Amino acid sequence: MKIAITGLANSGKTTIFNALTGMDLETTIYATVVPEPRLGVVKVPDARIDKLSEIFKPKKTNYATVEYMDYIGLTKGDMEQNRKVFDLIKDVEAVVHVIRGFEDEQVIHPLGGVNPKRDAETVELEMIFGDLELVDKRLDRMEQGMKRGKKPDEAEKKLLLKCKEILEGERPLRDVEFTEEEQRGMSHLQFMSIKPLVVVVNAGEKDMNSEETAATVALLQSLFTGKRVRVLSLCGKIEMELVQLPSDEAAAFLDDLGIKEPALNKLIHVSYDLLGMISFLTTGEDEVRAWTIRKGMNAQKAAGKIHSDIERGFIRAEVVSFDDFIALGSMSAARDRGLLRLEGKTYEVKDGDIINFRFNV
Known part of the structure; x- marks a missing residue:
């Protein structure tokens, strides 16, 4: 931008x-x-x-x-x-x-x-x-x-x-x-x-x-x-x-x-x-990162911001909101409470979503 x-x-x-x-x-x-x-x-x-x-x-x-x-x-x-x-x-x-x-x-x-x-x-x-x-x-x-x-x-x-x-x-x-x-x-x-x-x-x-x-x-x-x-x-x-x-x-x-x-x-x-920009977040031992996308972008298009292979081979997105993750303290707790969700390619990404993309190329 x-x-x-x-x-x-x-x-x-x-x-x-x-x-x-x-x-x-x-x-x-x-x-x-x-x-x-x-x-x-x-x-x-x-x-x-x-x-x-x-x-x-x-x-x-x-x-x-x-x-x-x-x-x-x-x-x-x-x-x-x-x-x-x-x-x-x-x-x-x-x-x-x-x-x-x-x-x-x-x-x-x-x-x-x-x-x-x-x-x-x-x-x-x-x-x-x-x-x-x-x-x-x-x-x-x-x-x-x-x-x-x-x-x-x-x-x-x-x-x-x-x-x-x-x-x-x-x-x-x-x-x-x-x-x-x-x-x-x-x-x-x-x-x-x-x-x-x-x-x-x-x-x-x-x-x-x-x-x-x-x-x-x-x-x-x-x-x-x-x-x-x-x-x-x-x-x-x-x-x-x-x-x-x-x-x-x-x-x-x-x-x-x-x-x-x-x-x-x-x-x-x-x-x-x-400019109507939001950030989704990715986490891990290697990197924590904010990715800039247009508000309203779907999960598959958002995956392409990371790499075109992820967009092309998109299967599902594992999604939890930042607030829910912080409130519960871990991904496993979010999963147990049903707040770590599997979303499809048409899911509209929200500001502050923590996402892990599943894909296969």
Whole structure:
């Protein structure tokens, strides 16, 4: 699962990327230009995996992961520059839009001053205009093809015209319900404004838990009303400092701030949930592992996440929920109580299911 971090220059994108990944990329007080996006893989915090590892003491423990991408910021009105950004992040599954909420005279704001609502609307419009440009070019190619005697794909043309009308109304495509057929028809177009969105207010240290920040989050929630958007706040600077500390010192720092867990854990979980992802778990002496799948996936397809041979030779899945396993203390107890079940290939895997697949190839 790949997610792009974007926003205007000097909003704190790279600071948050560093905090997420534990990397130490340079952060500057001016807009920067880098030749390639930076990638970092982040473990999805999961107390269930921690607990199972304590019990089974495996040789390896593997968490679910999210890959985040950091690149240059978007620029208001500069479609040529923004197209470079869109082209490099067009294959991501979601976007984290970092909005500056901190005041710092040394860090220049590209639009002259801190204004979260304006910044949010600016980036949203740049994505919409980018998609509209893509639609217009596609329709123009169809028109040119017709002049040469090439018959256009009428279904695609109809879909493009629908998207054009939405985008010209300055609405993002993610706010519109498309049919499954329409979604398949537009998948190759890689629109930006259709991607699920996490809006992150990057607050200053003094404003992290302030009424002003809470009001900003509420304002942005009223601005982004679609089902495929989440809004939250954090302080990128503090989070970046936290990730550089030893775990015991980080825990003490959080206690001093009155915080139960790093806000970035919440960002990771929100990203995971936004995309409709869940984890099933596998256990044993060799490995305890979380496997990422789409919500609603059946047992046979889930088996294929481990290996294609298991999917092809699927016989049955031995399933027990994490909560039932912990409550009873062992697989044998779960079996005796009838909570370790044998499920067929059409069983819908649930979040937290502990599964052992039986197969024969």
